[in-house]
Amino acid sequence: MTRRSRIHGLLAVLLVVVTVQVGTHLFRWYAHRDERGHLIVLREQLVDAGAELVRAQLAVERLETEIKVEDRQLENHRRAVEAYDRHAREGALPGHLYDAYRRELNDFNTRVQQRNAWLEEWNAGRARRDAAGVRYTTLADSMQAVAARAREPLYPIPLPAEAAAERGVGARNRK
Known part of the structure; x- marks a missing residue:
């Protein structure tokens, strides 16, 4: 040769x-063209769920901060309302202190109502965050299963932070 x-x-x-x-x-x-098409649809849904997860988490964190600040202020108001007890005689306040006491008590009650409204909003935000987390995880699992069928076991699945960045949700929206 x-x-x-x-x-x-x-x-x-x-x-x-x-x-x-x-x-x-x-x-x-x-x-595997059908699986690839399915992966594209699942990825869009997953990015939406990841962005919602981050958006809800940011809202929960913002409300937690507001509630903590309000709790400290309510503690000061509670002490101010209780301070009137020192001036009470036989369960009654002198006339010149009663109006100030009522104003302080009304302000305290208004702030408690606001704090409770924030707490309800916080609980609803946590429920939204948890639902988005379940949806995100379910979609990620579905994507992995479809990718395995398409013999693409290393198909990239965006993390929630990546999904949020893709949808424009993130640190710049934090207030």
Whole structure:
């Protein structure tokens, strides 16, 4: 065998290997077209769920901060209302203190109502966050299953923070 015939033989083998590989990839690409379409739809839904998860978490954190600040202020107001007890005689306040006491008590009660409204909003936000987390996790699991069927086990699944950034939710929206 001459050197030239060996090179031609190797080139022929290489051509067969490349042709088989390209054919295999083209067949897989065609055979799994439905799964790829399904992955695109699932990814959009997952990005929406991830963005909602981050959006709800940011709202919960904001409300937690507001509630903590309000709790400290309510504690000061509670002490101010209780301070009037020192001036009471036989359960009654002197006339000149009663109006100030009523104002302080009304302000305290108004602030408690506001704090309770924030607490309800906080609980609703936690429920939204938890529901978005379940939805995100379910969609991520579905994407992994579809990707495995499409023989793409390393298909990239965006994290919630990546999904939020893709949808424009994040640190710049924190207030």
